[in-house]
Amino acid sequence: MRVLKIVEKDRIGLMADIALALSEVGINIENISATAVQGKAVIVFEVREEEEDKATEILKKKGYKVLSEEMIVIKLKDKPGELARISKMLKENKVNFTNLQVMSRDGKETLVGLTVEQPEKARELLKDVLV
Numbered sequence: 001m002r003v004l005k006i007v008e009k010d011r012i013g014l015m016a017d018i019a020l021a022l023s024e025v026g027i028n029i030e031n032i033s034a035t036a037v038q039g040k041a042v043i044v045f046e047v048r049e050e051e052e053d054k055a056t057e058i059l060k061k062k063g064y065k066v067l068s069e070e071m072i073v074i075k076l077k078d079k080p081g082e083l084a085r086i087s088k089m090l091k092e093n094k095v096n097f098t099n100l101q102v103m104s105r106d107g108k109e110t111l112v113g114l115t116v117e118q119p120e121k122a123r124e125l126l127k128d129v130l131v
Contacts, residue, residue: 003046003099003115004055005067010041018043021062027051031113033101044099046071069098069115072122073131078110086112086126095122 008014015034022029032045047055056066076082090097096117103111111131116122123130 001046001071001073001113002049002052002068003044003071003113004052004059005045005069005099006041006043006059006064007067008041008043008064010036010039014041015043017062018059018064021058022047022055025054025058027055027058031101031103033099044101070119071099071113071115072119072126073103073111073113074126074129075131076110076112076129078105078108082110083112086129089125090116090122093121093125094118095125 006018019029027047030046030048032043034041034043036042052068056068059066074086076086087097097114098117099113099115101113103113105111114122
């Protein structure tokens with residue numbers, strides 16, 4: 001799975017402009033996370049795999065720099081310490097997170113999506129919890 005990321009100067013209407021650009025060509029945002037930090041907006045989102053190239057092209061034409069990253073999805077037990085265990089393992093193996101998000105929880109299991117600087121190494125380390 002891949003995610004698209006836009007980092008822009010934060011401003012009123014940025015999300016509206018991005019969502020409108022995609023909706024005008026019939027692309028639905030499947031999942032999104034957005035935050036503003038020190039005047040920068042960081043928007044990480046997913047569209048259907050077959051629409052990634054089209055979404056990237058449309059947004060680049062609108063002047064946005066669009067990055068594409070692989071998202072690794074893992075399934076953890078929904079209990080305290082699971083994220084700490086995984087984070088510690090990646091830290092000890094010098095794998096750095098660039099994004100992490102809880103995708104779903106049902107009280108028993110949690111699906112976590114993460115992007116890292118070394119996805120192949122992370123996949124090997126996380127092979128027992130990969131979805």
